[in-house]
Amino acid sequence: MSWRQARRSSRVTFNPNSDISGTNVKRAGRGRTTGIAVGGGGIGLVLIFLIAQLGGVDLSGFLGGTQVAEPGAITGQSLEGCKTGADANANVDCRMAGAAASLDPYWAGAFGSLGARASYHRPGFSLFSDSASTGCGAATSATGPFYCPSDETIYIDTSFFGQLSSQFGARGGPLAELYIVAHEWGHHIQNLEGTFNTVDRSQTGPTSGTVRIELQADCYAGSWVGAAANVRDRGGNRLLNPPTEEQIRDALDAAAAVGDDRIQQMGGGQVHSEAWTHGSSDQRQRWFLEGYRGGATACNTFDTDRL
Incomplete structure (x- = not known):
């Protein structure tokens, strides 16, 4: 087998014969909101987009403002062509459907171990291009992937x-x-647990509540990756093949790429840890591995001094 063939094979993630149909992932149409009022005016809105671009939860509902999505404004089409794992391996939209097909049953089983009083239900999942209307206000491609607590929906522009x-x-x-999808799904789990209502998100820095939320979402993502090869479709077929070492390195590299210190350096500036909102590259990788090795119950980032 040539190097090119080996590399191509290593990129195959889903069992080609698995069933990924029946998810609620939709490709959204253009919508509009009735209004958005965010504390801090334009500076606050820019801050929201910058925070969300780092791969985390959308914070527009947390900055003292209100926003109302027009009923029915978010429209979308089901991904009818996404039937099998082979489709997920070949097409990014179908890969998102495949992720949902695996993450949903995983968390349906794992959520009870977290001791939350609420019951589990899956989030909404909307793919969009250029712009979208959400329960947290208007979003653009610049926003990056995010989870909106107001409408319990994950939004991803696959570009x-x-x-x-x-x-x-x-x-x-x-x-x-x-990993990006699983991180956002992790924010949904936190929303169901009530974490957003109990953790102080007003501070920044490497040990702040804001960073602890993000690191826990990374850990939850890792917990799913560690168990994903055991998740089955409705016919009993394995949905995902066991991840290779190379694929784990890819996921860890993605976690590092959106670390606060890395992004500050990319911007040509110095590293200022007091401004961190998501955690350093090392922190994000460490907590992904905590979940990967220890499962969802290993993801308590709030009762530890070692972040």
Whole structure:
């Protein structure tokens, strides 16, 4: 087998014969909102987009303002052509459907171990291009992938995966893309747990509540990756093949690429840890591995001094 063949084989993630149909992932149409009022005016809005661009939760509902999505404004079409793991390996939209097909049953089983009083239900999942209307206000491609607590929906412009390599310098690859989805799904788990209502998100810095939220979402993503090869479709078929060492490196590289210190350096500035909102590259990689090795119950980032 040639190097090119080996590299191509290593990028195959889903079991080609698995069933990924029946998810709620949609490709959204253009919508509009009735209004958005964010504390801090234009500076606050820019801050929201910068924070979200780092790969984390959308914070527009947390900055003292209100926003109302027009009922029915978010429209979308189901991904009817996404039927099998082979489709997920070949097409990025179908890969998102495949991620949902695996993440949903994983968390349906794992959520109870976290001791939350709420019951689990899956998030909405909307793919968009250029712009989208959400329960947290208007979003553009510049926003990056994010989770909106107001409408419990993950929003992803899949062009971000190309930017992850071209702008952030990540290696890319299917598992790197799936890590991004799993991180946002982790924010949904936190929302169900009530974390957003109990953690102080007003501070920044390497041990702040804001960073602890993001690192836990990285850990939750790792916990799914560690168990994903055991998740089955409705017919009992394995959905994802066991990840290779190369694919794990791809996911870790994606986590490092969106570390606060890396992004500050990319901007040509010095590293100022007091401004961190998501954690350093090392922190994000460490907590991904904590979840990968220890499962979802290993992801308590709030009761530790070692971040």
